[in-house]
Amino acid sequence: MINWDREADLVVVGSGAAGMSAAIVAAASGLDALVLEKTDRIGGSTAISGGVVWVPGNRGMAEAGAPDPPGAALRYLEQVIGPALRRDMIETYVRVSPEMVDWFNSQSAVRLVPRMYAPDYQSELDGASQGGRALDPLEYDGRKLGRWFDRLRAPLPQTMIFGGMMVSRADIDHLQRAFRSWTSFRHAVRILLGHARDRLRFARGARLLAGNALAARLLRSAVDRGVRFETGADVTALLSDGGAVIGAEAVIGGETVRIRARRGVVLAAGGGAANAHIRAAHVPHADVHLSMAPEGSAGDGLALAVAAGGTIGETVANAVFLTPVSVDAAGGKRTLFPHLILDRQKPGLIAVNSAGRRFVNEADSYHDFVEGMYRDQGDGPAIPAWLIADSRFVRKYGLGLVRPAPFSKRGFIRSGYLVSARTIDELAAKVGVPKAQLAATIEAANQAAATGFDPAFGKGSSGYNRYLGDASHSPNPCLGPIRTPPFHAVRIWPGDIGAARGIRTDVEARVLDAHDEPVRGLYACGNDMHSIMGGSYPAGGITLGPAMTFGFIAARHAAGNSPRGSEKEKTA
Incomplete structure (x- = not known):
């Protein structure tokens, strides 16, 4: 008999786009969601990323007058991924990801808009798109986070200017032309004055772009939905009963805490790219290889999954x-x-x-x-x-x-x-x-x-x-x-910029054991989940797109309302 210290319906390990997406959707489905983040900041690798979310067939493409031809994305992915392609996972992603975007755009503070000129990386292949599949998060005012702004992971310092000011390529162009163009001068003055105002209150600028804007919008959405967060929470074990995961053990504030998870645990701890031992075993030239993954992406989720009976995928192309x-x-x-x-x-x-x-x-x-x-x-x-x-x-x-x-x-x-x-x-x-x-x-x-x-x-x-x-x-x-x-x-x-090799799952994001059977009560998404792209990189946003989509799927399944089931209900 386990003596529980805390309880939640869904316990999420990790606070990047995958983890927060799962928590937000769970909370919107009526579940009590708790996010456990190992570091002292929320946002994971999402907060330091470019923030692009790749979603073929999204509604914005059609609204812009350039709908994605049916089947084109699948043809493209078949060529790029090759033998590593898992058709069930790719087909699920292509089908559900537009629904995911519609849900977040209408039910949360997240706003994703298509970049109508942004070619896929192998742009000359059949089925490739010249634009629209890559979605960008809209700029966000970090002041709207209130006290949560200081808990959001900051972008990499080397990507900012003037002591914490985020800039886009367009901003840099305007700054360079500030004394040659009235339009550029006004733009430069606006962002510089805004940054000066922000620095009177915060340690960095509050005009958030790219991945930091996406992480901020997800955090705002999670807080609004009543999602609970614990930072500095090191999950050391998953707790099982009869082969089913029913909770997690974590060290929080120096104390060991046992948390009951009534509907399951979602592993979204960022993969293992920051783990030197994992790199040495699976990455070429590991002795000189340099990872941009945050320190929290140390493979904790992978170790937890294996200890609970899960298995790790074998990436055909690259482990990262x-x-x-x-x-x-x-x-x-x-x-x-x-x-x-x-x-x-x-x-x-x-x-x-x-x-x-x-x-x-x-x-x-x-x-x-x-x-x-x-x-x-x-x-x-x-x-x-x-x-x-x-x-x-x-x-x-x-x-x-x-x-x-x-x-x-x-x-x-x-x-x-x-x-x-x-x-x-x-x-x-x-x-x-x-x-x-x-x-x-x-x-x-x-x-x-x-x-x-x-x-x-x-x-x-x-x-x-x-x-x-x-x-x-x-x-x-x-x-x-x-x-x-x-x-x-x-x-x-x-x-x-992150791990491709991760935990094997099924189309509902459930962790699979050595017999391809789901480990009950255990899900994985984000860089903890074995990449559906098989270690290849077809386009910008192919990490965040699946991260949010399978976080969405995991939460819906845990709540008893999986996207697959809801689609059947719509058809009926």
Whole structure:
């Protein structure tokens, strides 16, 4: 007989998009939901992410006059995922995710709107979309969270300016043009004055964008629905009876607390990307691999599931979602920067290996870029690799942690993060690549920029490439010359933004045992759940989309109202 210290209908482990989605839907279904968060901040990796939610066939596409053709998304995913595709999970996701978005847009503070020009990452494949499947959270005023704002996980400091001000690419463009355009001047003054006002009250700006806006909107929705939160809650065990999970044991405030879960436990603790032992076992080049996952993503949910009889999936492609990462060690503190969408795709940058040769299409997705680093290990190698650009490029676009003008790059040169040289030969000597080869590589890149055609890797040849290039640059928005000294380089390593390998589940998000039977009372979603994308990365938002969708599904199932059942009722 277990002596319970607390009770709830649904206990959720983790407070990212998956966990909060499950808790919100459970509360809306009449259940008492309790979220246990190991760290002292709410939001998980969602709060530091780009916030994109990928949902094919969403209502917003049709309302914008560009509906998603039936079956197109499934055809696209079949090609990208390949043999790792679990058809039951993908079909459930494609069917239920639009319903999930409609529910959150109408029943919560979450507002997701389609980005009508945002190509899928393999944009030339059959079934790929050129826009509309990627949904962005609307900007949010953090002041609406009241006392909860200080409990929300902040974005990565390296992604903010002026001591805690979030900015979009459009904001940066306006700041750069502030004294050349009246529209840009007004925009810059508005956001700067707003930030100054916020800093009188908060430790950072309250104008929230991207993943921080999504996490804030989910937190506001959860609080409004009466969801309870416990931070600093380290779940150490799941409690079972007759093979069914009936509760959780957690250390809260230094005390061991046993919490009864009348309807079940949802594991949404962020996966295991931050766990060095898991990386060593499943990630190539683990000794130099750099993870952007928050410290709480240490594999706790996976260990809890296995101890309760669950099983871990075997990712065919990759155990993590990949991105190149650079490191600044100024002041003895390591600052990591994921090179996602802001620099590699722009005209006037190339990536070279230790032989001074290009090895990949720099404008391909971050996941594909690191796979290119892996492939080049036999001829290079490309771990680490270097991003090379000139002074004109850095002034206009920035480079990793180095922000574009008018921000200074001197501190990054002093720390060694940004390697600078007056000539190509000097740069080659500083980064340790052959001088003649680097010069030849840059000359070939300059010739490609002049013609607009990259014969080596086709940079700028796909819709996705061009989308993230510079539309004002011709003849190719992704190809530009490297001619203006001083010349610059930043060293990059393979890294990740989260785990793909996780707990096996069925279409109701129930954890599966070794016999493919559900472990009663136990669910998994988010990065704790084995990715339905099989370790591939088809589009932006393919982590948050499934996270929210299967959180939605888990809560509905726990409440006795699964999306599958409700669909049957509608048909009847």
